[in-house]
Amino acid sequence: MNNIAEVVISNATRQFDRIYHYRIPEKYLGRVNTGMRVIVPFGKSNRLLEGYIVALTGESDFKDLKEISEIVDESPVFNENLIKLAHWMKYRYISTYSDVFKCLLPPGTGLISSKVVRLVNCDTSLKGNYIKILQKLKDNEGVMEYDQLKEETNIKSITKYLNKLAELNCISISEEFGTKVKRKQIKAAYLTKPSEEVQEDIESNRLRNIKHVRILEMLLENEYISVSDLTKFAGVSKGVLETLNKYGYIDFKNMEVTRDPYESQNFQKTSPLEPTEEQKHIIDSVKEMLDKKIFKEILLHGVTGSGKTEVYLQLIEHCINIGKQAIVLVPEISLTPQMVERFKGRFGEYVAILHSRLSLGERYDQWRLIKDGKIKVVIGARSAVFAPFDNLGMIIIDEEHENSYKSEITPKYHAVEVARERCRIENAVLMYGSATPSVENYYRAKNGEISMFTMMKRANNLMLPEVRVVDMRRELEAGNRSIFSRILHSEMEENIKNNEQTIIFLNRRGHSSFVLCRNCGYVLKCPKCDVSMTYHSFDERLICHYCGYTVKNVSTCPKCKSSHIKGFGTGTQKIENEIKKHFEGSSVIRMDMDTTSYKNSHEEILRSFREDNINILVGTQMIAKGHDFPNVTLVGVLAADSMLNTGDYRATERTFQLLTQVAGRAGRGVIPGRVIIQAYNVENYSIECACAQDYKSFFEKEILVRKKLVYPPFTNIGSIVLSGINDRTVYNRAVSVKKFIDECFSGVCDGDAILGPFRSVISKIKNKYRWRINIKCKEIGKLIDILTKVSDHFYAHHGKNDISISVDINPVNML
Ligand code: ADP
Ligand code: ZN
Ligand code: ZN
Numbered sequence: 105m106n107n108i109a110e111v112v113i114s115n116a117t118r119q120f121d122r123i124y125h126y127r128i129p130e131k132y133l134g135r136v137n138t139g140m141r142v143i144v145p146f147g148k149s150n151r152l153l154e155g156y157i158v159a160l161t162g163e164s165d166f167k168d169l170k171e172i173s174e175i176v177d178e179s180p181v182f183n184e185n186l187i188k189l190a191h192w193m194k195y196r197y198i199s200t201y202s203d204v205f206k207c208l209l210p211p212g213t214g215l216i217s218s219k220v221v222r223l224v225n226c227d228t229s230l231k232g233n234y235i236k237i238l239q240k241l242k243d244n245e246g247v248m249e250y251d252q253l254k255e256e257t258n259i260k261s262i263t264k265y266l267n268k269l270a271e272l273n274c275i276s277i278s279e280e281f282g283t284k285v286k287r288k289q290i291k292a293a294y295l296t297k298p299s300e301e302v303q304e305d306i307e308s309n310r311l312r313n314i315k316h317v318r319i320l321e322m323l324l325e326n327e328y329i330s331v332s333d334l335t336k337f338a339g340v341s342k343g344v345l346e347t348l349n350k351y352g353y354i355d356f357k358n359m360e361v362t363r364d365p366y367e368s369q370n371f372q373k374t375s376p377l378e379p380t381e382e383q384k385h386i387i388d389s390v391k392e393m394l395d396k397k398i399f400k401e402i403l404l405h406g407v408t409g410s411g412k413t414e415v416y417l418q419l420i421e422h423c424i425n426i427g428k429q430a431i432v433l434v435p436e437i438s439l440t441p442q443m444v445e446r447f448k449g450r451f452g453e454y455v456a457i458l459h460s461r462l463s464l465g466e467r468y469d470q471w472r473l474i475k476d477g478k479i480k481v482v483i484g485a486r487s488a489v490f491a492p493f494d495n496l497g498m499i500i501i502d503e504e505h506e507n508s509y510k511s512e513i514t515p516k517y518h519a520v521e522v523a524r525e526r527c528r529i530e531n532a533v534l535m536y537g538s539a540t541p542s543v544e545n546y547y548r549a550k551n552g553e554i555s556m557f558t559m560m561k562r563a564n565n566l567m568l569p570e571v572r573v574v575d576m577r578r579e580l581e582a583g584n585r586s587i588f589s590r591i592l593h594s595e596m597e598e599n600i601k602n603n604e605q606t607i608i609f610l611n612r613r614g615h616s617s618f619v620l621c622r623n624c625g626y627v628l629k630c631p632k633c634d635v636s637m638t639y640h641s642f643d644e645r646l647i648c649h650y651c652g653y654t655v656k657n658v659s660t661c662p663k664c665k666s667s668h669i670k671g672f673g674t675g676t677q678k679i680e681n682e683i684k685k686h687f688e689g690s691s692v693i694r695m696d697m698d699t700t701s702y703k704n705s706h707e708e709i710l711r712s713f714r715e716d717n718i719n720i721l722v723g724t725q726m727i728a729k730g731h732d733f734p735n736v737t738l739v740g741v742l743a744a745d746s747m748l749n750t751g752d753y754r755a756t757e758r759t760f761q762l763l764t765q766v767a768g769r770a771g772r773g774v775i776p777g778r779v780i781i782q783a784y785n786v787e788n789y790s791i792e793c794a795c796a797q798d799y800k801s802f803f804e805k806e807i808l809v810r811k812k813l814v815y816p817p818f819t820n821i822g823s824i825v826l827s828g829i830n831d832r833t834v835y836n837r838a839v840s841v842k843k844f845i846d847e848c849f850s851g852v853c854d855g856d857a858i859l860g861p862f863r864s865v866i867s868k869i870k871n872k873y874r875w876r877i878n879i880k881c882k883e884i885g886k887l888i889d890i891l892t893k894v895s896d897h898f899y900a901h902h903g904k905n906d907i908s909i910s911v912d913i914n915p916v917n918m919l
Contacts (some may be wrong), residue, residue: 109136109172111144112201114154118899123158127169136160136172139180139187143173143314149307152317156205158187174314176339181475183207183494188529193522198891199515200910207515208490210471216647219250221266222276226350230274233257233265238274244702250277250327257566263299263327277327292328292344296355299324316341316348331356336468344714369450376418383411383418383692386557390533391422394497399528403504403549404537406427406559407568407797408768415559416500417450419535424454424480428532433519435506436485441707444483457490458484465745486519487512489526495765499523504536504545510916518914539768539799540761541808543754544817546803569739569777571767571795575786577625580668587682592740592780595772600690600719602605608678608722609766619646619658625668625784627749628658636749640864653860677743679722687720690703695723738778741766752918753815756790760802763794814855814880816914822879822887823915824894825864828907831873835861837907838875841894845879848893853882865918872908878919885915 110123126144128136136142138157146153150882152173156711164583182190186208193204239255241248254262263848269275280861293755295302302320304310311317327821333341379387386404393400434443439459447455450901456470456479456717473479480490486509489499501509501520509519520536527534536545550558562568576587584590599606603766608626619628620683628637630648637646639657661669680694695709720898747759767779783791793802810817824841828834838861845858860877867874881887898909 110153110159125164132280139182141176195513374449402553403556409562410559423497429493454480499532504538505542507916571779606738621661622668624664690719741781746781760790824877827874828873
């Protein structure tokens with residue numbers, strides 16, 4: 105009989121990240137199942153901790169098993185397939201069970217809050233840690249996130265000091281729940297005793313009621329939690345909270361949260377459009393694959409506006425008809441009201457939209473609706489790949505080439521890879537859609553590894569825009585030192601006169617980090633790697649961050665000897681100012697990281713641009729995606745080649761993708777569009793091919809370069825970053841890690857190599873120095889194996905050290 109549960113502990117550190125056996129007590133037999141959360145006694149002190157049951161078994165090699173204390177869920181929160189996926193993720197991303205399982209639960213369940221501390225009154229008579237905290241806040245304009253404050257002041261049990269400071273009315277502490285635009289009041293609970301005291305009461309078993317313990321543990325980790333979230337996540341009634349309040353452990357206060365923005369919206373019901381020839385062929389073929397219920401990968405290569413979304417909608421409909429469910433992943437930035445409307449309009453109540461503006465409780469509600477089978481289609485960003493469907497038919501990944509599918513926090517999963525594994529496990533169909541597929545996937549399609557369909561005509565018969573390239577070296581020769589070429593300048597004037605709108609696009613990713621000759625277009629590159637050298641103002645050096653090659657910064661161009669060579673980059677703010685200067689009386693709006701710090705404001709900016717008929721929108725890559733602006737007839741791209749010089753092997757690919765996308769912004773309405781691309785390095789094939797909207801030529805050229813220089817898809821790049829306060833110690837540790845790799849990296853394929861250690865592009869983050877080692881390795885299994893060994897070795901030997909390690913495979917950036 106299966107009376108033993110295999111349990112992993114949530115929140116376990118790497119050291120305790122394994123499967124533990126617990127006996128299922130008599131009273132729970134038959135009720136306990138795989139995929140449930142339980143409370144178990146752990147360690148010598150038998151501290152009660154949350155755990156996840158990953159399997160049941162009848163026997164164990166261990167004697168004297170402890171018993172499960174309590175069941176959290178009445179039904180499993182993870183199905184068997186998701187548990188399989190979790191095992192794979194732990195392996196593939198060299199991660200812990202704890203981190204991986206957290207991905208599978210709605211974000212609220214981990215109860216991570218963003219607590220904000222504000223300076224109210226800087227009482228200078230205070231001493232020690234108190235004044236240290238106040239000073240730190242003052243240095244940061246009076247407001248900081250709790251976590252940041254804790255890290256930067258390095259004060260142990262900082263909560264104690266903060267509570268005291270709050271009592272003295274020197275600071276205020278609050279919980280930020282999403283946006284500042286729309287808010288509604290909720291009731292939240294918080295601890296009224298010092299956390300040490302609460303902790304002590306829990307450890308010493310003074311508190312015997314598990315419900316009390318769980319609530320207090322949640323509140324130990326989060327200063328404020330809404331009463332409704334608490335009752336939901338802890339599975340208790342409000343009465344239990346009242347009791348804790350009576351005992352003097354907690355109190356309540358009113359706070360603000362965001363509502364679901366779709367709650368009150370009505371969506372016009374739509375029906376399938378009569379598919380075009382191209383669409384019909386794809387829909388029929390994929391329907392057949394869906395019916396077979398086998399794992400299948402399909403690349404849908406279709407230009408913007410070719411009707412991909414309509415294909416998705418009709419395939420999803422088929423999925424629903426055969427009793428299956430579908431997930432659609434889109435980049436968060438494309439989750440626009442128009443996008444939501446199309447899916448809600450077609451499938452109504454069956455659709456759940458998962459996005460970062462939902463509150464904890466709302467996300468949890470969505471998640472539960474999905475689990476309960478009320479939802480058939482989930483649309484969302486990266487994490488929607490974990491939607492708890494029991495009968496998944498298909499996953500669609502729109503804009504498959506997007507970076508944002510890769511998580512940059514642990515576990516550093518790539519939603520595309522996770523989707524592939526999930527579909528493999530669940531015998532589902534995986535469809536990638538893109539106008540500019542990733543080189544990796546297109547390569548697989550060309551090799552016949554995955555199926556491919558193409559749609560090269562625009563569904564609504566709109567014309568592709570007319571694209572022109574301006575060589576900025578010629579402008580300089582002609583004495584034009586402005587950031588606008590003469591032609592762009594006059595076209596912008598024309599647009600203002602005709603009351604048509606203009607978008608000016610600038611990529612800031614390569615901001616000032618590379619060195620370019622304004623006279624001949626020459627960019628300093630690493631002789632060994634063919635990536636641009638990165639300028640470090642820190643020590644006035646140019647460094648290649650693939651191999652570590654370095655030279656002193658130059659003052660004249662090595663090619664033409666001109667002194668017009670310098671770090672390149674122009675900010676959007678500067679451009680906004682230039683426009684105001686050059687085009688008097690025109691209206692300008694700017695969209696970049698600085699203007700979109702509040703989550704809703706990017707929608708707000710775009711709405712204003714569209715509805716208030718602002719003349720010119722200036723922005724970074726954010727404006728390149730998925731928005732329809734019928735009145736935009738001119739798009740200008742400044743320093744198009746700056747994207748080429750980000751020092752990443754994907755730089756050319758990204759340039760091509762972005763330019764193609766930006767060009768697609770023009771002429772979405774009835775008036776044909778014009779696109780003007782300004783660059784120094786106009787001969788680069790990414791620019792030429794983007795102008796011609798010619799993906800195939802681009803791919804043919806790019807794949808040759810990848811092959812020659814041995815970059816993905818011909819290899820994998822493993823990245824190890826070590827960071828710590830002391831530069832020298834971090835470097836020394838990196839050297840010893842390198843040595844360790846040298847020892848276990850045997851049986852090398854052609855082109856495999858270990859590079860480094862060398863300084864990271866961003867050599868210091870938050871006062872921590874960073875050193876990097878790159879491993880090129882053709883066989884991914886071998887690379888995973890090495891990185892796992894490196895991690896295990898590191899934690900076993902230097903676990904409690906002040907140096908941290910981060911490993912990743914094919915990272916989206918190498919900063
Ligand atoms: P994509 O997702 O490839 O950018 P969309 O699916 O958004 O393309 O289609 C672009 C436009 O063409 C939309 O306005 C859509 O309603 C329209 N469209 C798509 N398919 C058809 C069709 N079969 N008949 C008529 N219009 C269509
Ligand atoms: Zn190099
Ligand atoms: Zn030059």
